[in-house]
Amino acid sequence: MKGFYSLWTAPYFAKGGGEFHLEDYEIATLLLSVAAYQAYNGETRMYADDAACAYLKAEGMEDIFDRGVVRIEVPDDIDPLVYWAAGKMVALKAEEAPSVMIDTDLIIWKNIEKELKDAYVKVIHREELNPEIYPDPGSFAMKEGYEFPKSWDFKVLPANTALLYIADQDLKDRYTCESLRFMQMSEHTDDNLCHMVFAEQRILPMCAAAKGYGVEAFCSDMWKLREQSLFTHIWGHKSVFRFNMDERRAFCRRCIKRLASEFPMMYVKAREIKELEEYLNA
Template identity: 40%
Template sequence: MSLSAFHINWTKPFTVRHPGAAYAVEPFELLTTALSALYWRKNNGSIRMICDSTAKRYYDTLGLSFLWDDGVYPLLDSIPADINPIAFWAAGKLYALAAMPSPCVMIDTDFIVWKPIAPLLKELSLAAIHREDIMPDIYPGPEAFRQAHGFDLAALDWTVRPFNTALAYFADDDFRMFYTDTAIRFMRSAPDADDVLTYMVFAEQRLLAMCAARRNIPAAALSDLPALFDGAQQGYFTHIWGFKQQMRDSNVLYHDFCSRCAARLMRDFPQEAEHLAGVSPLSQYFS
């Protein structure tokens, strides 16, 4: 079974935090993006990038748009101005998902799927990479969302564990639209949201599980957090998220990681790696 996937890049949070700065992506993120896209194409199906015009110009200028065989679509310029880009820094994922017909797989650019995953998705309408524990500092109760006006928090099941959406599979269009409509309505209800973590992970991850519970959608986690780190998920997935700060704190770790990514690309995708070696921010890691 061929599965359509998409990456997302909404640059407005960057431009708001760094006014006047030229947009750029760190080399390790570009390399994991390449691995993520190319391995998906090799083993699972087509992949596209849904982004804004700034991101499209950036990828085009670097010569990286070839990574997405299904194209690069600057759809996120139309995100409404009342979406707070600081509190809702991943809002681009929800708007991209709203535009992508099911069945589809949403993948973060720092997430790599090494093997075919269709066998893991049989008879599922919804899947995500793992569940999250309900830790009060990250997933607080409804009393924490005082800036959300007119959104019915009382109608939700606050006991269901959130889904991590570094990878998420949506087989049902009606549910996909119900979830994205609900999440977008929440974000638009809180233009003055005053927390840079809890509002976003509620909209993106906790509401996904809450919406699935409300609609009785067959849903599953494809792994769990310990398995992602100790290899017990049998080599299916790699998520770089937890390693990013360590790399930023150590030039040795940073260079070693990027060099290993480049070596993997040269081994498994020699033609594409030759192209990537000519990309200015990446060339040093291919030498």
């Protein structure tokens, strides 16, 4: 099963970031993720905008994706501060189904084809309809002319798409089209949580339900994520790596060690990446 990642730099620059870069722990996670996916599941591709493409090339990471790096362009009228994951939608739109969309901080440690068999849509887990995060859609200020499709059932639980498998091309097209349309048609806002998760996590299961598909999840309950042995997701723990250098160092060393022991080809690539230099001789 082919898989793909995406890197969109506009949110980084919109926040006033200088030259685009990935931190060492982000690179180490990505290398492990790509290596593990290629070893256990299939080919990988990266969708990236111009700045991300240039960065991957400069760092020598362009050729770690066996299906290459493909340029994407996110429409200008999407606010990168609000819809910071719009790059994922554009990448998904460009990718042909069936395929697995993987966040760059998620690693899949085993073959998942068996789990994907017979599924139309599969995500890592479902989310509760917490009104603070998923408010009533009527509260979103939308531009004139926008209407939520009548077929959407707002009671359907959201789906976390850190990992997303879609088998049906029509559904994929419908989801990405509706998601991007929502982003483009929303009025200016400073909210960068509720709008984003609506576009990413709620539209998918509503589109699926409208087509009569159920959305399956690898983990039926959130707490089971702690017990499973299929995925590593760094998620919010990145904030610890951001400010705790001891943890960061230990994590990066662990990743490098794993690459060296299990994925020697990727380890060779890692040796060429300057950002990881300090961990290679440790």
